[in-house]
Amino acid sequence: MLKNKRQLVVLLVVLMISALAAPVRAQDGEELLIQPQPCDEPGTLTMWVWDENWASIIEDSIAAWEADYCPGAEVNIEVTPWGQYWDLLRTNAAGGDLPDVFNMSQTFFYFYADNDALLNLQPYWDEFGVDTSLWGSGLVDPYRWGGNGDLYAAPVNWDTITIFYNMEMFDDAGLDYPTADWNWDDFAVAAEELTVGDVYGAAVYLEYQAGYPNWIAATGTTPIVDAARTACTLDDDGSLEALNFLADLYNDGYMPSISELGGTSADDAFNFWASERVAMITAGSWKLTDAIDQVDFDWGIVQLPQNPATERSRSIVHSVGYVASANTENPDLAANLILYLASDEGQRFFAEGGNVAPANPSPAIQQLWIDSFGDTDLNIQAFVDATQDSQGVTVFDEIWDPINSELVVLIFDLDFPVETAVEEICSVVEDELP
Amino acid sequence: MTLIRGIISRVLNLFGPTPLSRRKALWGLVLIAPNTIGLFFFFGVPVLMTFWTSLQQWNGIQPAQYIGLENFQTLAQDDKFRDALTITLKLVGYTVPAEMVLALGVALLLNIPLRGRGLLRMAYFIPVVTSTVAASVVWTNVFQPESGLLSKIVASTSWADRKWLTDPKFILFPIAAVTVWQRIGFDMVLFLSGLQAIPNVLYDAATIDGANRWQRFRYVTLPMLSPTTFLVMVLAIINSFLIFDQAFIITARFVPGGVLDSATTLTYYMYERAFVDADLSLGYASAVALAQFAIILAITLVQLAVQRYWVYYEAGEAEA
Numbered sequence: 001m002l003k004n005k006r007q008l009v010v011l012l013v014v015l016m017i018s019a020l021a022a023p024v025r026a027q028d029g030e031e032l033l034i035q036p037q038p039c040d041e042p043g044t045l046t047m048w049v050w051d052e053n054w055a056s057i058i059e060d061s062i063a064a065w066e067a068d069y070c071p072g073a074e075v076n077i078e079v080t081p082w083g084q085y086w087d088l089l090r091t092n093a094a095g096g097d098l099p100d101v102f103n104m105s106q107t108f109f110y111f112y113a114d115n116d117a118l119l120n121l122q123p124y125w126d127e128f129g130v131d132t133s134l135w136g137s138g139l140v141d142p143y144r145w146g147g148n149g150d151l152y153a154a155p156v157n158w159d160t161i162t163i164f165y166n167m168e169m170f171d172d173a174g175l176d177y178p179t180a181d182w183n184w185d186d187f188a189v190a191a192e193e194l195t196v197g198d199v200y201g202a203a204v205y206l207e208y209q210a211g212y213p214n215w216i217a218a219t220g221t222t223p224i225v226d227a228a229r230t231a232c233t234l235d236d237d238g239s240l241e242a243l244n245f246l247a248d249l250y251n252d253g254y255m256p257s258i259s260e261l262g263g264t265s266a267d268d269a270f271n272f273w274a275s276e277r278v279a280m281i282t283a284g285s286w287k288l289t290d291a292i293d294q295v296d297f298d299w300g301i302v303q304l305p306q307n308p309a310t311e312r313s314r315s316i317v318h319s320v321g322y323v324a325s326a327n328t329e330n331p332d333l334a335a336n337l338i339l340y341l342a343s344d345e346g347q348r349f350f351a352e353g354g355n356v357a358p359a360n361p362s363p364a365i366q367q368l369w370i371d372s373f374g375d376t377d378l379n380i381q382a383f384v385d386a387t388q389d390s391q392g393v394t395v396f397d398e399i400w401d402p403i404n405s406e407l408v409v410l411i412f413d414l415d416f417p418v419e420t421a422v423e424e425i426c427s428v429v430e431d432e433l434p
Numbered sequence: 435m436t437l438i439r440g441i442i443s444r445v446l447n448l449f450g451p452t453p454l455s456r457r458k459a460l461w462g463l464v465l466i467a468p469n470t471i472g473l474f475f476f477f478g479v480p481v482l483m484t485f486w487t488s489l490q491q492w493n494g495i496q497p498a499q500y501i502g503l504e505n506f507q508t509l510a511q512d513d514k515f516r517d518a519l520t521i522t523l524k525l526v527g528y529t530v531p532a533e534m535v536l537a538l539g540v541a542l543l544l545n546i547p548l549r550g551r552g553l554l555r556m557a558y559f560i561p562v563v564t565s566t567v568a569a570s571v572v573w574t575n576v577f578q579p580e581s582g583l584l585s586k587i588v589a590s591t592s593w594a595d596r597k598w599l600t601d602p603k604f605i606l607f608p609i610a611a612v613t614v615w616q617r618i619g620f621d622m623v624l625f626l627s628g629l630q631a632i633p634n635v636l637y638d639a640a641t642i643d644g645a646n647r648w649q650r651f652r653y654v655t656l657p658m659l660s661p662t663t664f665l666v667m668v669l670a671i672i673n674s675f676l677i678f679d680q681a682f683i684i685t686a687r688f689v690p691g692g693v694l695d696s697a698t699t700l701t702y703y704m705y706e707r708a709f710v711d712a713d714l715s716l717g718y719a720s721a722v723a724l725a726q727f728a729i730i731l732a733i734t735l736v737q738l739a740v741q742r743y744w745v746y747y748e749a750g751e752a753e754a
Contacts, residue, residue, distance in 0.1 A: 087709070090494060090495065091494075093494075093495045094494045094495050111495075111712075115493070115495045115496055117495065258600065258688065259578075259579035259580055259597050259599075259600065260579075260580050262578065262580075262581065262687075263687045263688060264687070264688050264689065265687075399706075399710050399711050399712050401690065402689055402690040402691055402710070405688060405689040405690070406689045406693055406694065409600045409688055409689050409693050410693065410694075413597060413600050413688075414597065414600060414601060414693065424694065432711065432712040432713070433712075434712070434713070
């Protein structure tokens, strides 16, 4: 009975918030961050996305755009799985035949921008009166191009990193649950205490976004490559401090090797955690739904620990963007659609769909996203808080994956000293820099 | 007019001396035309384009630029290309002898009339028709440290802690294992047909001369089988030179291309330059492909030249 009442209350709260967010066009006191505009002339656009779930959300929002802002327009959406998306995109780019609007990742943006394949959206932002600094810098900086820092993409979403921890293991070890103000020393103590039998304390180094670069960022160093893409930063003091901190935990036996995890993907760490072999992992917001569905032990979410010297907890953020082709026949219409998809109204569809955290920083939209996970005690707010002091992606193209995997395998599997591994990797990285 | 007619009849004469044989030949040509045209467009044209592309600077998105032989000059001083060549040669060394010896052994055993021979032959052939990708995934699981089948089998030996899939010292073994496993069936079929072509009368004569089982194998089977052995060897070397899928799949779970490029074969290097690197270069990748082709061609020509010293053809066919 009580449970039902609670659900009813939550439902009412959700309804109230939706009621606030829904009539966004009415502007009843609510300050809108981005306001859609009616299009000048309807037409036909092609659009590519790589995620099926996104496609259905985008379809819903586009239907609203067509109805309310651009009657008569038509958008043909094509879904290509991530694995083939980039091959296909590159092939089409070579043929000068890109879709009018498509999803872009920060890691691939450089290649397309560098080859003049993308439409500069900055004139449209100016025309629509959108101040591009409204988005957190980690979300948009990697999408800026040219001397004036023109913004070529509209961010769709953000992904941040937090720590997932197994509450039952904390209870067994007699430890208090971590809070947002914990630091690396607290983390190291917890990792040690939580290592019992064949259960490890932590696995927090895997993969670029979810792994060791977060720890490097917390020292104030830009991970791997500096923002201007001129130098490898892995041999900077901050990087060495972070990598040595993690390597010590590994060498002391509090973190599993990559061979034990079974691979170099962040999912390998997640599965290890979900099967109760490790107490704490770094995990991205994209894993929330899986964790809620699959995990049957009690677990919690907390922000990454702070570096004791800088007192900063920093998350690598990645944001998927909408971009338009430089060769589109309908640049005005493409920009109008992108504006709508980035607007408070268009982002509502993402927020309600869950799974994808909407880029639009309006508190109402963010709350809508948190509420989309239903009645839960989980500290989902930690992911939103992690966007505050976040670090954008500085890596480049597909070559980054092998280089990154190589670094972690050298340190966390083949037991290379950090300095030796970093030297190896920096020589590879500097080879690849433009 | 007479000139044209003359040319046509000249061309037609190529197909045979009589009108009937020419007509037959013409039909033959018509019947193979669909395949030939397909082969030409989907195989011949890309091959020819590779030559052209190798002279260009082209990242696949901006217009190609003609740069002459610059790609080949870079290639001559490319350490990574040399490393990839070394790795490829190592793989050839690991796989070719192993698969030939094993295939010959299996062929000899399956040449003995025993019950269920057909079934066994089929069983050995199944890997050949299995997708390399699927086979590689299975083998990756076998070699997986900690949880893999192999590490369970060798759990009590010094091999137990070997990191087959990450350690540069060991990564070539899983790749060689899949390759050998997949090729044995094919080589076995060739060896079987070679074995069956050896006339029994030779064995009978040898037996009468007092040759024991080993001597019959050494002095009858091996020489008589040498043309097959030669064929198998040439094919095996070419195949091992082109190893890609196995290396790609087996290294994908940890470090694509192997830690410190330890599994970057020539074909993998070509792929990396064309589709993975930050500064893509289809022109350079084409140059790598052509260099690879030239090396394989050279090795095959050397084999052809050397074969006369060890390959035995009946009735002096070696000259043909």
